[in-house]
Amino acid sequence: MATENQTIEELAGKEYKYGFITDIESDTAPRGLNEDIIRFISAKKEEPEWLLEWRLKAFRHWLTMEEPDWHNVHYPAIDYQNIIYYSAPKKKTELKSLDEVDPELLRTYEKLGISLAEQERLAGVAVDAVFDSVSVATTFKGKLNELGIIFCSFSEAVRDHPELVKKWLGSVVPAGDNFFAALNSAVFTDGSFCYIPKGVRCPMELSTYFRINAADTGQFERTLIVAEEGSYVSYLEGCTAPIRDTNQLHAAVVELVALDDAQIKYSTVQNWYPGDKDGKGGIYNFVTKRGKCAGVNSRISWTQVETGSSITWKYPSVLLQGDNSVGEFYSVALTNNRQQADTGTKMIHIGRNTRSTIVSKGISAGFGNNSYRGLVSIQKGAERSRNFSQCDSLLLGDKCGAHTFPYIKVKNTSSKVEHEATTSKIGEDQIFYCTQRGLSTEDAVNMIVNGFCKEVFRELPMEFAVEAQKLLGVSLEGSVG
């Protein structure tokens, strides 16, 4: 502790050198955002000068930008000067046993089939189980090291592999790409970094779960994954356990780069706090995710299951630059109660003979509002390219909404684009059929919804798919009755 304090004091001293004027007594920056705050964050993280400059550039650009309003979601104006942009990861108050945990949370864990040990870890109970997961993670790291795979927090990457970070950071999502990405670029605090060397096939699913220090990455997360020539990686983000966070605004950026013949599979299960029945207190999730198929024959697949947050705004996209590259987007987005989701993808075909597939399943229940927004752009040089899109919406009840905004731009004559869309309501006859066979109404609805999502779930790694199915059930609770 003493040395830690010392370091902080030293850093605080340094900050004055950079012209930081606010009096720093704690590990938390004052509310608001200005260049000094950014210098403070950068200094706290002991970042190299170039990264600070990169942040400042992003910030200056952000100041000239306006918050987008083209989306189909509604929320009260966000006061960006009333947010704390840096707060050192706090030590969680440790609980002695599960008895001290909110019973509501335990009930959800149980429904999701989370083991007791895992429940304790998630709820922050101090037990040996935590050490178990540490040792698992250590073995795991050793194996990855042997293969030359780098998998660490973003801060560690900046410290240990600055040349890689400098080379690829912002290469897919430029610092000034959009309002929320620019904000993230200016103030991001941590995230994940992953580098797969040439020709290496990562032998296991990389999951943030194994990255012990992934906890408390905060509201402005930054992820960068680089797959060198001929490599392969499958990456899992998030978990099905409900995540409670006191920060309402989240603006993450994820960048993926796949070089020649490389493949990246990125799977997300997002279950942030959706707010209460009236929509109070949920997370605003404004995410920019983009992959670049930079090399020939490369492939990037996004699979997402979005059930949380009160607002979801994300469009995981693929730039198909290399010839013969492939982009895929498989999505399930569920909105219940007052949740709103505006999500979809962009497939930008640049290289020749590029292919993309979009399968989007939107489920609306309660007063939920679900929009699919997608762009398929086939540029002039992207000869003989193909896209297939399928957007299906399922409505439960008559107070919810489903919307589809597909944009298609084709600038050559040798390419082919297909778009299919359906909207259906869960039929009273379907539910009656299931209940007549002995299923409860709740089980019937879960079964019908899971059947609807099947094409997406089969893209998920096995154990993730099972969890995702259970999660849908929990998220739909109270939507029928």
Add this chain to the structure above:
Amino acid sequence: MLEIKNLHATVDNKEILRGVNLTVRAGEIHAIMGPNGSGKSTLAQVLAGRQTYEVQEGEVLYRGKDLLEMSVEDRAREGVFLAFQYPVEIPGVTTSYFLKAALNSVRKHRGEEELDAMEFLALVKERAKLVEMEQSFLQRSVNEGFSGGEKKRNEIFQMAVLEPKLAVLDETDSGLDIDALRIVADGVNKLRRPDNAVIVVTHYQRLLNYIVPDFVHVLMNGRIVRSGGKELALELEKRGYDWMKVEATVEAGS
């Protein structure tokens, strides 16, 4: 097994059933016949508990319990099975998964152990033979892309797996060619036991050549106007329903 007393039911405020009385004992097969719109399917749906129909009057006792008080799923778990006239499609859900969930919820209700995947597979393989079903259909989505005949066979197959006490077959013969009709009827006959009962709702006498009923009832204008043995069905086949309509009107007027 089943006792229906003075059952009245409406749909959209229109009275369809106007005082149905019917008693079914264990081991019996009853056929309910009648012209279009006489209320045959309504009776089947009311027994299964469909909410579109509103029961205005009367009572239904099923194995000593008030059936009308029970939820749809509880009726099913207690052994009431409806073979649908128009089986419903459930995209993305395999027949195998659907039926396993159904069977286990019934078994759980009965206080029996739930079957694991291996036990379930052994059971369905055996039962699929009853209706000459290819096993591959177990991996297909429930009724999706099934032909009319396959859908009806799937209904009887489900009945074979769930082993209901009271099965109501709602126009199971409609849309079947003669071979499929024979297969479906054979399946029903093989499932017949002293402790279960079947109600066959049908337009035509044809099915009754294969599933021989103990009793035949004629439903008209929401009432059973005549009951008899299997020979009644043959008479209807010959004479149609019109002659009975006259009798029914006379009866109602008196």
